[in-house]
Amino acid sequence: MLITQLKEKEKILSLVSGKVFIINCQGCKEVHFPEKEAEEFQKELSAEGKVTGILTTDYICNPENMKLRLEKHRKEIDAADMVLIFSCGVGVQTVSEYLEDKKVCAACDTYALPGFQGVTPLEYDCDQCGECYLNITGGICPLTACSKSLVNGQCGGSKDGRCEVDSDMECGWERIYRRLAQVGRLDVLKCPVQIRNYNK
Numbered sequence: 001m002l003i004t005q006l007k008e009k010e011k012i013l014s015l016v017s018g019k020v021f022i023i024n025c026q027g028c029k030e031v032h033f034p035e036k037e038a039e040e041f042q043k044e045l046s047a048e049g050k051v052t053g054i055l056t057t058d059y060i061c062n063p064e065n066m067k068l069r070l071e072k073h074r075k076e077i078d079a080a081d082m083v084l085i086f087s088c089g090v091g092v093q094t095v096s097e098y099l100e101d102k103k104v105c106a107a108c109d110t111y112a113l114p115g116f117q118g119v120t121p122l123e124y125d126c127d128q129c130g131e132c133y134l135n136i137t138g139g140i141c142p143l144t145a146c147s148k149s150l151v152n153g154q155c156g157g158s159k160d161g162r163c164e165v166d167s168d169m170e171c172g173w174e175r176i177y178r179r180l181a182q183v184g185r186l187d188v189l190k191c192p193v194q195i196r197n198y199n200k
C-alpha cells in the first residue's frame with residue numbers, strides 16, 4: 001500500500017505560476033489520498049481565480065482511460081499554464097507522459113507502507129521515496145528511470161543516449177533533460193540539489 005501526503009503549502013504555492021488545472025486521483029484502494037486537505041487547499045486557489053478546472057477521478061495511472069478523460073477537459077487544460085496533480089508518483093508520471101508540452105507538477109509526496117501495491121503494468125514506476133522529485137525532473141522519476149537512482153544529474157557514463165548499466169534502456173537523465181528543455185524549464189537544473197532524506 002502507498003500513502004500520499006500533501007507537500008507543504010508554501011512549497012505547492014511556489015510551484016504555481018499563472019492558471020492551474022487540477023487533477024485529483026481518489027479511486028485506488030492501494031493508495032491513501034489526503035482528500036480533505038487537498039479540497040481545502042484547492043478551494044483557496046479557486047477563490048483566488050487561479051483554477052481553470054478540476055478533474056477528480058480514479059486510476060489516473062491507467063494511460064488509456066486517462067487520455068480520454070483529459071481530452072474531455074482539453075479546453076480547461078489549454079487555458080491553464082500548468083497542471084497540478086494530487087496523486088501518487090505513478091499518476092503524475094502518467095499525466096506528464098501524455099501532456100508532454102505542459103508543465104505538470106506533483107502536489108503530494110508518496111510514501112511506502114507494507115502490503116499490496118497497485119498492479120497497473122507500466123514502463124515507469126514510483127519507488128515511494130517520500131519526497132517526490134518529479135517537480136524538478138520534468139515528471140520523470142529519477143529513482144526509477146535511472147539505473148543508479150541518481151537524484152542530482154547524469155553519471156556521465158551514457159553512450160549514444162543509452163544507460164551504461166543497462167544498454168536496453170535510455171539514460172533516464174537524458175530523458176529528463178529533453179523533457180525539461182521541451183517545456184522550457186531547464187532553469188530548474190540550476191537550483192540547489194534536493195538532498196535525499198533516506199529516513200523517509
Ligand code: SF4
Pocket residue numbers: 089090109110125126127128129130131132133134141142143144
Ligand atoms: S521521486 Fe519517484 S519515487 Fe519519489 S515519490 Fe516521486 S515518483 Fe515516487
Ligand code: SF4
Pocket residue numbers: 145146147148149150153154155156157158162163164165166170171172173174
Ligand atoms: S547512464 Fe544515465 S540512467 Fe544510467 S546510471 Fe548513468 S545517469 Fe543513470
